Amino acid sequence: MPPSHETAPPSTPHAPRTAVLWCNLGSPDAPTAAAVRPYLADFLGDPRVVEIPKVLWALILHGIILRTRPAKSAAKYASIWMPEGSPLKVWTQKQATLLAGWLGERGHRVTVRDAMRYANPSIASRLDALQTEGTTRVLVLQAYPQYSGTTTASVIDAVNAWSSRQRRVPEFRFVNDYHDDPAYIEALAQSIEKHWKTDGRGEVLLMSFHGIPARNIALGDPYQAQCLETARLLAARLGLSTAQYRVTFQSRFGKAKWLEPYTEPTLRELGASGVKRVDVVCPGFPADCLETLEEISMEGREAFLHSGGEAFSYIPCLNDSPAWITALAGIAERNLAGWPTQRTSTTP
């Protein structure tokens, strides 16, 4: 074990210091093929993400996918890039800042940092910095309301890989999911109702979640069940009948069977079957990103409008909405319970 910090962190007992690590997937550093390539190599090389025998997958990944996909993905990223950078990273960072403010106002003495599973700022770099600051306890929260081995467990892997290189490992707590958290459902409902108020209402509300291979579900991943439960709770809160909403899965990768029904074919079917106005929301993505802004709001829109639909309304992700930050803070606060974070009980 080569500890990465032989000198940096204090070696004497010190007051407990608590941090919240707010983790999301991550984006390339720039919307260019050169930046997308190492990002995709890292992401798609994660055995949690693609479960194909290692040697075979390395041949396909490096021999085929990484030769063509980076340029195509880069063009898509370029179409959604913000002046401050990748939307996913911009929103995740803003959420961390707002969460820190909310917890601070409630008297908690905690540091909040954003971290990305792939590319930057990496989980390891954030934990290194927290360690140097003397952090003794870390609550790991993730921007994945529904648990999946492909996402949630991969973040836990990254934290554990970092820990395996440390001499002094902080105390960790992990929140694995919050798919049925009432405040999360409420934040989604309020965002949809607000959209309906200003932009009018479609005949059908399509709830699109990121897909995963169907095989993962057969092997015990609870992801699909959690997505369906989120959708059911949201529909109930909005008073929707089963005819008024659909649940679909997007972002299929490769030729294998993924969770169905697929989002884009469903949008085409809806358009072709005479539905004129559709509203689309992505409840599994707390922050807008490539998969929502490009795949849904651009490609999905085109698919619906080209198959007979007349109005496609994309409802933005929760992003920096106050109801969402309140929900997130509630989740953090409940999971910090028992750790001394109150100003009054902690000496600096």
Ligand SMILES: C=CC1=C(C)c2cc3[nH]c(cc4nc(cc5[nH]c(cc1n2)c(C)c5CCC(=O)O)C(CCC(=O)O)=C4C)c(C)c3C=C
């Ligand atoms: C190849 C397998 C993939 C699995 C399994 C997968 C699961 C999964 N992903 C998200 C959330 C996001 N994925 C994003 C982008 C993205 N996803 C894949 C592939 C898989 N995802 C790829 C190759 C990409 C990169 C872009 C591309 O080249 O198509 C994003 C957006 C990132 C951004 O920078 O904006 C998110 C968010 C979840 C929640 C999930 C399983 C539940």
Ligand SMILES: [Fe+2]
């Ligand atoms: Fe993905």
Ligand SMILES: [Fe+2]
């Ligand atoms: Fe996509």
